[in-house]
Amino acid sequence: MKQFFLLLSCIFILSCGSTTSIVKSWRDPETTIAKEQFKKVLVVAFVKDETTRKIIETRIALRNPIFKTSYNYLNGTNLDLTKEQKLKILNSENFDGVVTMRLVSIEKETHYVPGTNTSLYYGGMGGMYGGMYGYGFSNWYGMYSPHFYDPGYFQETTFYLVETNIFSLKRNKLIWTGTTKSAHITNVGETVDAIMETVINEMRKDGSLPKK
Template sequence: MKKYLISLLVILSFSNCDSNTAIVNSWRDPKLTVAQEHFKKVLVVVLVKDEASRRIAENRIAASNPVFKTSYQYLNEAKQLTKEQKLKILQDENFDGVVTMRLVSTEKETTYVPGTYTGMYYGGFDGLDTGVYGYGFGNWYGMYAPNFYDPGYYQETTYYMVETNVFSLKENKLIWTGTTKSDYVTDIGQTVDAIMQAVVKEMRKDGSLPPK
C-alpha cells in the first residue's frame, strides 16, 4: 500500500487512555478526506480563555507529531490582525492545515445512585430451608447488622462539549468537524488525549483517515 507522506492524526495512538469521551456528532466534506490533503504543517488552535490551559492543550497535541505546531508560537503577537493578515502569516510559514479545538458548552447532569443491601437476614429456619413463605425468621437479627444497607445518593457530573475542526488552507475550507462529550475535569492533558482518540476513531469510521 502506498504510504502517505504525512497524514493528519494517523499516528496518534491513545490505546492506553481510559476514555470517558465519546463523539456526539460529526461531519466531513464528502469531496475531501484528511488523508487526501497530505498535510505537512498544521497549526493547532485551542480556543479557551485561560492561557495556561490553552498552552497545555496545544503542547499536548503538538508533542504527538512534528506536523503539528502550536498557535501561540505564531499568532500570539497577531491577535489584533484581520483574518486576511493572519492567513498571510500562515501562508508565509507554509502551513497547509489548521486544527481547532473549542469548548462549546459545559453541562451538568444529576443522577441517582441507588442504595445497596450488603447484609442477609433471611435463610432457612434455624439454618434449614422449609420451603414455606416467611422462612428464615430465625435469622431476623441480620437485618440489624451495621453493613446491611448503604443508602443511595445523588451524583452530579460535569460534562464538557468540545468541538474539533479540521481546515484545509489549500482549499480554504472546513473538511471535518466533530463534537465530543467528555467528563474529564482534573487533567487537561488526559482530556485532550481522550478527545483526540475519539476524533481519530470517528475519522477512521467515516473514511477521513485510512483504517489501521
C-alpha cells in the same frame, strides 16, 4: 465573552482521567484527511489564558511532527491583525491545514444511585442463616446491621462538550468537525489526549483516516 474564556481555562486546568465519547461528527463528502496529505498543520486552542493555551496546543503537537503550535506564530505581537493578515502569515509559513479546539457547552446530568439491596440477607434461610445458628445476637446484628441503613442517593455529573475542527487552507474550507463529551476530568493533558484519541477513532470509522 471574557467570562467564557476564563471558564474554559479553568476547565482545562482541572481536567484529567476523563471519560470521553463522541457526540456527533461531520466530514466533507468531497475529501478526506488522507487525501489532503497535510504537511504542516497549525494547532489552535481557543483559550484566553496563555498558559493553558500553550499546554493544550503543545500536547496536541506532540502527537505528530506536522503539528505546530499557534502560539509560536499568532501571539501577543500580532493578535490584533485582521483575518486576512493572519491568513497571510500562515500562507507565508507554508501551512496547509489547521486544527482547532474549543469548549461549546457544559451540561449537568443527575441520576439515581440505588442503595444496598438487603433482600440478599433475608432470602437464604437455608444458606446465609444456616451458618449463624449458635451465635449470639451481637454477632448476628454486627454482621448485618450496616446494610439496613444504606439508602440510595442522587449523583450529579458535569459533562464538557468540546468541538474539534479541521480546516484545509488549500481549499479554504472546513473538512471535518466533531463534538466530544467528557466527564470526571482533572488534568488538561490527559483530557486532551482522550479527546484526540476519540476524534481519531471517529475519523477512522467515517473514512477520513485509513483504518489501522
